[in-house]
Amino acid sequence: VARTAGGRSARALKISSILAACRMWRVLMPRIARADIVHVHSNGLLAELAVLLARRHGKPVVLTLYGTEIWHYAPKKYGPDLFTRAYHAASYVTFYSDRLMVRAQELGLGRRRIKTIYPPVGPTFTWHDEEARDEARAALGIQNAHMLLNVKRLHPLAGQRFLIEAMNEVIRLHPDTRLVICGTGPMLDELKGVARSSGVERHVTFAGMIDNFAIGRYCAAADLFVLPSLLEALPTVAVEALASGTPVLSSDNPGGLELNDLFGTDVAIVPREQPLALAAAIGEFLRHKRRTHRPTRYAIDREFRPEAVAAQYRQIYTEVREQP
Structure with missing residues (x-):
């Protein structure tokens, strides 16, 4: 049987793994x-x-x-x-x-x-009421009436595509809304293209890779943290938002469902990969904005600090x- 290039590659990879293990x-x-x-x-x-x-x-x-x-x-x-x-x-x-x-x-x-x-969840993420939220947003130079936040690596499993696709309907309902996405990854160019083709490019900011202190400022400034991920165990970034006083809207991934078990209505759930359901839930929240409830603060101090x-x-x- 003739040796194939694939076979040689597999053997080379195996030898490389053995050497690395040694x-x-x-x-x-x-x-x-x-x-x-x-x-x-x-x-x-x-x-x-x-x-x-x-x-x-x-x-x-x-x-x-x-x-x-x-x-x-x-x-x-x-x-x-x-x-x-x-x-x-x-x-x-x-x-x-x-x-x-x-x-x-x-x-x-x-x-x-x-x-x-x-x-x-570290001390960078502390609870902000409405007034402190508005001050944090002004310090970031964001003047929009509504701010949505997502912090994740730009990867297919993070589901940012569905959030960007939802923005067209969100903006129809609430025109002065900004979405900030913190993180980088292989889908950056593709997601920018989705924003352009959806006609929401002016409403979406890709903040790139930023440090934990800056993420804390964005969490404090946001009205709603949106987590459209397809798969999560326990999304620390969402708990950091909750610790900052910002409610969370998550897809029905395992981690989002567990956060809903822990924090109740401060973590709302929508179906995965459904931009219209996501947009409807965001629109409803922005009509009745609020900060997280007191039991959420207690639960974070008890379990997550x-x-x-x-x-x-x-x-x-x-x-x-x-x-x-």
């Missing part, structure tokens, strides 16, 4: 040997090797999963299944959302010592040190 192994070994506890985040070759190497050295391991590794999980039929081995080898596994944890169990990844710990998250991890660290 380099990672050499770098990780002395660091893990000195550690009392190893806390590994997400998946990928580095994370999976770190878990397995730490357990080989008898070290307790906490593995935190964000979403991708579970949403797209499938056990490997051939070759080493490093993720599945690392998942079961870890002393404790934490998830970014309850729905992510439930999905892992549905996929056959049931195990002891698992828990949901939500991502932390760094001190609250750190306390939960400290409890886990104590447990795995006593019983690795």
Whole structure:
């Protein structure tokens, strides 16, 4: 059988992966040997090797999963299944959302010592009432009567296309509306083209990649944070908006639904990939604008502030040190 270019590429990729694994192994070994506890985040070759190497050295391991590794999980039929081995080898596994944890169990990844710990929201994101919102908006030089915000990487799964397509109807209902999209990614040019073809280019600002402090200012200034994503575990950016006093409109992705469970009417839900439903919900909110309710502020302080998250991890660290 003749060798193909695809076969040669696959072999080269396999050899490259083996060499990378060997380099990672050499770098990780002395660091893990000195550690009392190893806390590994997400998946990928580095994370999976770190878990397995730490357990080989008898070290307790906490593995935190964000979403991708579970949403797209499938056990490997051939070759080493490093993720599945690392998942079961870890002393404790934490998830970014309850729905992510439930999905892992549905996929056959049931195990002891698992828990949901939500991502932390830092002090940059503080509650703003209507007056403080207007001051924050003026400081950004935005003079529109209404401001919508989205903060996500510009990727098909983030669904910004549907939000931009909704803007034509939003502007018909509320002409003085600006949409600000913070982030960059492979869809930037395409999304700019959608804004032009939809006739809403003058109403959409692509702010690009900005730092966390600037995102905090935009969250404070917005009337509504819109999250049209197709898939989310727990969208930290939406919780940051809520912490700033800005309600959220989310598609019915798993993370959006979980935020609705946690924060009630401060997180409204619409169907995914439906620009008209999105536009109708935005239009209705802008007719009756408000800030988030007091229970949302309490829930964020209780579950999402760094001190609250750190306390939960400290409890886990104590447990795995006593019983690795």
